[in-house]
Amino acid sequence: MPAPTSPTETAAPPATRLRRPRWSDPRLLVGLLLVCGSIVIGARVMAAADDTTAVWSVATDHRAGTPVDASDLRPVDVRLGDGAERYVAADESVASGRVWSRDVHAGELLGVAATRPVDVREVAQLPLIVSAGSLPSDLATGDRVDVWVSSGPESAESGRAELVLDGMRVLSVVAAPASMGGDMSGYRVLLALEHDRPDRLGPALGAIGAGEVTLVREVVGEMS
Incomplete structure (x- = not known):
């Protein structure tokens, strides 16, 4: 029967060295x-x-x-x-x-x-006296309007209306003094003459002076 091995005689495992990582x-x-x-x-x-x-x-x-x-x-x-x-x-x-x-x-x-x-063409301005019931109540600067003129009650063509100017830009809207409109129920509307030719403006002024003015605001669609 072989003799028992002492602890000091047990073989130690070989030491493992740390290796540096290689770039490869x-x-x-x-x-x-x-x-x-x-x-x-x-x-x-x-x-x-x-x-x-x-x-x-x-x-x-x-x-x-x-x-x-x-x-x-x-x-x-x-x-x-x-x-x-x-x-x-x-x-x-x-x-x-x-x-x-x-x-x-x-x-x-x-x-x-x-x-x-x-635009230099906007220097010309057209003032109109319009009764309170003949324009939108909230008409404001920058709005675009069409100018319609209807014949007075004494005219043979009473009840007819004519479009004399279209696409006019509103410069201002103020209450008309009594000396201009006859009472305080009217408004002084200032329009810009930005695209109108002289030959178009003459007949329009003639119709405006002989009839009653109504302003119809153009409807602007929503912007995309």
Whole structure:
């Protein structure tokens, strides 16, 4: 029977040395690629989130043809991409003496074509005295109206109406003094003569002087 082996005589397992990772180790290369990819993607996401442009925004609704007031514009940061050139940057001043070229609504971004200089043709103005029941009660500056003239009760053509001017822009609406309208039930309406030819205006004035004026507001469809 063999003699028992003492603990000191038991063979120790060979020592395992730590090896330094080699650059050629596929696992190390894959790990490095994942880290680098994460950094690049994160940087692009942060850059995209910061890629905004400051442009002017309209604070309230305005009618076409009314003056542009710079105090009614607000700067906003928006992501526009390739369409940034269509809007006015917030670091650009909006020149005075311009009017709205179309109806604009609150919150709308200020497009480069939304305003225009005052046209020299708009210097001519046509004042009309209109009775209170012959125009919309809420007629306002910037509205577009058609001017109809009906024959007076003493005329042989009483009851007939004629369209003498169309698409006229309203410059102002004020209560007519008694010396102008005969009483306070009328209004003095100032219209812009922006597109009318002299040969059209003459007959219109003749009809207006001989009849009763009614203003019919044009209906403006919703903007997309």
